[in-house]
Amino acid sequence: MQSTMQDVPLLISRILTHGSTIHGKAEVRTWTGETTRRRTYAEAGARAAQLAHALRDELGVRDGEPVGTLMWNNAEHLEAYFAVPSMGAVLHTLNLRLPAEQLAWIINHAADAVVIVDGSLLPLLAPLLPHTPAVRHVVVSGPGDRSLLDGVTATVHDYEQLIAGRSTSYDWPELDERAAAALCYTSGTTGDPKGVVYSHRSVYLHCMEVNSAATFGLTDADVCAPLVPMFHVNAWGLPHASFMAGASLLMPDRFLQPGPIAEMIETVRPTVAAAVPTIWQGLLGELDATKRDVTSLRNVVIGGSACPPSLMRAFEERHGLRVVHAWGMTETSPLGSVAHPPAGVSGEEEWTYRATQGRFPASVEARLVGPDGAHLPWDGESAGELEVRGPWIAGAYYGGADGPDLRPEDKFSPDGWLRTGDVGTISPDGYLTLTDRAKDVxxxxxxxxxxxxxxxxxxxxxxxxxxxxxxxxxxxxxxxxxxxxxxxxxxxxxxxxxxxxxxxxxxxxxxxxxxxxxxxxxxxxxxxxxxxxxxxxxxxxxxxxxxxx
Amino acid sequence: MQSTMQDVPLLISRILTHGSTIHGKAEVRTWTGETTRRRTYAEAGARAAQLAHALRDELGVRDGEPVGTLMWNNAEHLEAYFAVPSMGAVLHTLNLRLPAEQLAWIINHAADAVVIVDGSLLPLLAPLLPHTPAVRHVVVSGPGDRSLLDGVTATVHDYEQLIAGRSTSYDWPELDERAAAALCYTSGTTGDPKGVVYSHRSVYLHCMEVNSAATFGLTDADVCAPLVPMFHVNAWGLPHASFMAGASLLMPDRFLQPGPIAEMIETVRPTVAAAVPTIWQGLLGELDATKRDVTSLRNVVIGGSACPPSLMRAFEERHGLRVVHAWGMTETSPLGSVAHPPAGVSGEEEWTYRATQGRFPASVEARLVGPDGAHLPWDGESAGELEVRGPWIAGAYYGGADGPDLRPEDKFSPDGWLRTGDVGTISPDGYLTLTDRAKDVxxxxxxxxxxxxxxxxxxxxxxxxxxxxxxxxxxxxxxxxxxxxxxxxxxxxxxxxxxxxxxxxxxxxxxxxxxxxxxxxxxxxxxxxxxxxxxxxxxxxxxxxxxxx
Structure with missing residues (x-):
């Protein structure tokens, strides 16, 4: 017996079309330091179509080719987020915090022919260009010293001029859902940076999971502030998830210092925010000192590295913010587990659960592997390396995993599971507690x-x-x-x-x-x-x- | 550039394993008329494994073969729900309200070799068996007059004896996610009944959508009562969704009359319930008369046919129950749209939205087609036939759509969209208002x-x-x-x-x-x-x- 269901691929263009029509009134708001510049999702969708036309017709971007972005979290980066994969190309988010040499290495490794860059980041990009000969086009968005690009061999475009006047609709192609959609390099604490290539399928499924009530549960009543950079694992999927749910987005642009963040939150009143512990640590100090009102936040997601429980308690006790711990990595898209406590527990028992890395969603399979390769029980005591499997988990690196201290078998088991490099335990009810990185034990x-x-x-x-x-x-x-x-x-x-x-x-x-x-x-x-x-x-x-x- | 993500199929066995481990303490509770008999998801998972072993080893069920169920909503039906597709066979839920002739027709059309039947339904099944020669095995669950089966050619088994002593774990096969998982026939108001064959992929994706916060948002804090029969479009996906989210299930078994339902709700206090308007209409009368406390319900889903707004208001104003309108059909798994109002509206404006069929989720594409085949605008005024497309929407019928008054092109457009047979309008913000069935206009x-x-x-x-x-x-x-x-x-x-x-x-x-x-x-x-x-x-x-x- 054969299924009679339609065979419709899971594509980022569907998220874009859905968000820009049914949720066309939702907004992406970009913080300018004092207020926000606002664009509806309908406008963002129209501009994404214009960008796609420009990239294809003017810059010659073809299916499967990477388009680099060196940008802050803002409306233009969001347009690229949707336009590039929807047209069939691959969004390559460049980490603006990397040392110049590593950044050039990554641009060359990915062979980016186009880089969209925020004007304020030209001082970072311009010196690299002589070392990245594959870059044929540089598209500059927003104010910046364009004279820094004088003499480069790449053609320089202005983002707004490039997209102006083009059609605001695009007949998005019906791609294979397993086609490459986005590329993100790990920061490479060991060996060279390693590229993870997300597919439309992996992004779409991850996005659905982010929106499940048991995860972050975004709806059109939310204003979601991704303080985690958009070059860091797709900002944890929040831009996609917001578009799918019709939640508005609040983008911090380059204002990532504790003071401006606190002011932005107090002014715009987002309901959900996400960042790594270092950002929250800084914000806590700011809040303690300035008593900003951040009570609009119903849910604050902390991830990216283990979060000190003291920090979570401090936010809750001193500022009424409920912090949710999540675990993941570039290779896991990143949603691996979320530390919502089980229903019905409270008090210190609740904190015990919330201090863990949390439970796995249905789509993430997990196992613990001991030093001798044996699979360990979920007894809350046996510590082993965490291995995971699922439709949004990496099974390889782009171009293979190389570097002197890394072989592919160090990162992927023979049966295809990701070796996370994290050591920990899992309780009988499925809560993960990471105790260390395998290399830091x-x-x-x-x-x-x-x-x-x-x-x-x-x-x-x-x-x-x-x-x-x-x-x-x-x-x-x-x-x-x-x-x-x-x-x-x-x-x-x-x-x-x-x-x-x-x-x-x-x-x-x-x-x-x-x-x-x-x-x-x-x-x-x-x-x-x-x-x-x-x-x-x-x-x-x-x-x-x-x-x- | 190729994606580097793992290629992991979306399978019902994953939902089963997830629910029976991480949410192993959640329960399926079956109403017995006065109380519930309780089974944890861990136990349900173990018994599903036993059932799968029995079906394979004892009854010889092979991949892709249908297994019929003629059962109420109860724990045993749930076990079959997970065991049959997880092992690679196809769950065929039989509608116990159909006339005997139609039921026999359906069993023959599907060629069910095995039927699992509730003992109380033997008076319905036994007279059919002489007319369904393909049925080789009848598995009887629960009390009933087994002498009704005397003389039948099929082998008769007792459900509990059949599964007893078998292994409580099963190495679920790694199926193709597009493999057939479940079969459901429409009730056939025109021509012969038509079979829709759901795939693992369609069930899994639908399940994720049910659990999104913008849809029903189940979590492990919920107790979900599917009052809609499990033979009716997979009970709207709620059994799968509850297992995925760790929500407990409350099953009404054969007690579907208003009095028993009201008593069950008051006693067990579910948080979510779903049924067709007729059931709710009956329940409203009962509540008006008996003043049962049903305030545990945070969300009551009405679907299956258009719901009178007066009914929704009556529940809310007289009994404090928030009713959510949803639209779907057998061919749409069934989730097509859900009538949560947009964030921020209230009062009469909110009721205007809630009386519609609601908004489409991202995975459901919709268009209106006028009498002349033209696509109509979403202006809230242009009325046309609704056509839909998506990964959980049917693109054909099992064995083709036949019957004297139906050709395949009546139900599916040349480009593969489902013609719903529903006529209505869509507002600029994506709210569907169905005004009629195309044939009832x-x-x-x-x-x-x-x-x-x-x-x-x-x-x-x-x-x-x-x-x-x-x-x-x-x-x-x-x-x-x-x-x-x-x-x-x-x-x-x-x-x-x-x-x-x-x-x-x-x-x-x-x-x-x-x-x-x-x-x-x-x-x-x-x-x-x-x-x-x-x-x-x-x-x-x-x-x-x-x-x-």
Missing amino acids: IKSGGEWISSVELENHLMAHPEVAEAAVVAVPDDKWGERPLAAVVLRDGASLSFEELRSFLGERVARWQLPERWTAVVAVPKTSVGKFDKKVLRRQYAEGELTVTRVG | IKSGGEWISSVELENHLMAHPEVAEAAVVAVPDDKWGERPLAAVVLRDGASLSFEELRSFLGERVARWQLPERWTAVVAVPKTSVGKFDKKVLRRQYAEGELTVTRVG
Whole structure:
């Protein structure tokens, strides 16, 4: 017996058409520092069609070709988000926080022939162009010093002039849903950056999951503020999901500092926002100091790296913001799990659940693999590397996974599951608790010490602003933890006191003997702790280390 | 550039595994008339595995073969819902309200070799078996007079004995997501019944949409009561959606009368319920009389046929129940549109939206086609036949659409869209208002009169219990409306008064001249008005018709 259902592909153009017609009155609002410039989804859809015509007819972009974007979160970036994949090309979001060399490497690796760039980012792009010969067209959006492009071999276009006067409708092609739609490189903490190519199918299904009530549940009553950059895993799918649900979007543009963000939230009153912990940490300080009203937010999503429970509690207790923890990575689109507590729990039990990485949606299969390759039980105790499988999970890297310290089998199991590199446990009711990155676990005398657990305890101390723990070589134990601590302004806390504080919370053999005070924890371009740098600083004797205990 | 995403199929076995592990504590509760018998999703999953082993090893069911179910909404039916498609076979839900002849026709057309039957339904099945020679196995679930099966050629099994002792886990096969999963026949108001074969993909995507916040938004805090039968378009996808979301299920079993339903709701306190208007109409009368507490329901879904706005208001104003109107059909899985009002509207404007058939989700494309084949604008005024397209919309019938009065091109456009047979308008913001079935529209002197609009106005009169309007031949105008009215007990209302009442609401030329009082409006097996019967009764002079005006 054969199915009699229609065979209709899941395409980003459908999300675009749906959002710009049925939800045509919803708006993308871009923060300008004081107010927002507003564009309806109907207008955004019309402009996306114009952009697609320009890219195809004027710039010669063909199916499957990448179009780079080096842009902030704003209305024009949103237009590219929809126009490029809908026409059959591939949206390649470039991470504007990367070092210039890495950025050039990525542009060359993807072979971007077109780059759409925000005028304010020309100082970043212009010096790269001599090293990215494949770039034939540069499209500049918004104000900026265009003279920086004088003499480049690529043709320079103005975004508004390029799209002006073109047809505001486009007969979007009926693509294969498995066709490439978007390309995002991981920030490459080990080896070269690695490209993940999302398909229309993966983006569409991920978008449906984001909108499920058990995940973020966007509706047309929401105003969604993606504070996570649009170059960072499709801003966690929120631009697509907002268009699908008819939620309006609030884009922070380049105003990502705590003060402007707080002002934007108080002024525009979004209902949902999402960002990495570093942004929220900064915002918390700002809110504590300025008492901005951010109570419009019904749901604040934190993800991108483990979030200290103390931060979640601080937001809830001091500012009435409910924070939801989510786990994911570039390779998981990124929605891997969401830490809504089970229905019916409350109080401290609820916090226990909310401090985890959460539950997996139906479309994400998960398993834990021990050091010997055995699959471990979901008993809340057995710790292993998390492997995942699903229609929005990567099964390879663009052009293969290379680099001196990475082979494909390090990232994908023989049966095709993604090896996340995260170590943790899963409870019988499916809650994931990540204790560490596989590479950051401290292997001390045959036992594993979780660096993240120690960090969370340290950062729960009121006088600690940030803390990172890394493994350093030890003659007797193989490895031992080194604690790098940033104290709050005016704090007068000794390492001995901190070690005692920690001693009340973890086993004695896990307590660090090596302590160092730092001005800030080194971070990667997307705001995660860069432990590689700390380990190198220690190895090269750049840190002043105090031995305690 | 190629996508690097994993190619993981969307399968019902994934929903089953997810629900029975991560949501293993959720429950399917089956009403027994006074209380519920309870089974966790973990237990349901284990029993589904046992059933699959039995069907494969003992009964020889192979991939793609149909397994019939003639059952009420209960835990065992749920087990079959998941076991049969997950193992690769096709769940064929049999409509127990059909006339015996039609039921036998359907079993033969599908060539069901296995039928799982509720013991209480043996009086219905047993007489059919001599006429359904392909049925090799009958599996009887629950109490019933098994002696009715004495002498049948099929092998008879007891459900519990059949599954007992078998493995509670099953290595579900990795099927093609486009493989057949479930088969449902339309009730066939014109010609023979027509089979729609859902795929794993269509069921999975539909399930995700049901769980989106903008649709029904089930979560693990919900208890979902599908009062719509499980043989009626997969109970609107609610069993699958509940498993995916971890919502518990409350199954009414055979207790579908207003009194027992009201008692069940008061006792078990479900949060979501779904049924056709006829059921709700009956329940409203019961609630008015008995004042049962049904306030646990946060969301009541009405669909299956147009719902009188007066009914929705009555529930909300008298019993605090928020009713949501949804439109769909067997061919649309059934979710076609949902009438949540746009955010921000209230009062009478909100009711205007809620009385429509609602908005389409992103995965359902819609267009209106006029009598001349032209596509009509979404202006809220141009009325045409609704055509839809999407991954959970049928593109054909099983074995083709046959019958003397139906050709495939009547139901599917040359470019593959489903012709719904519904006539209506779409507003600029995407709200569908169905005014009639294409075949029920009254073609009077070159104008169309909507029978449904007249019915809704008539049923809004407090002394009218039910009203149906059908087209009857008229020498002068071609067709004119005939109003068939059921008055409430004790009502003393003349047709003249009713016609005046109607005259305040519609144009004069639309007012019926022919009126008849009936004891009840004839209904199809799924509770829709059966206008075919009324038209025949009129043609054969069986109705006492009064001319008014």
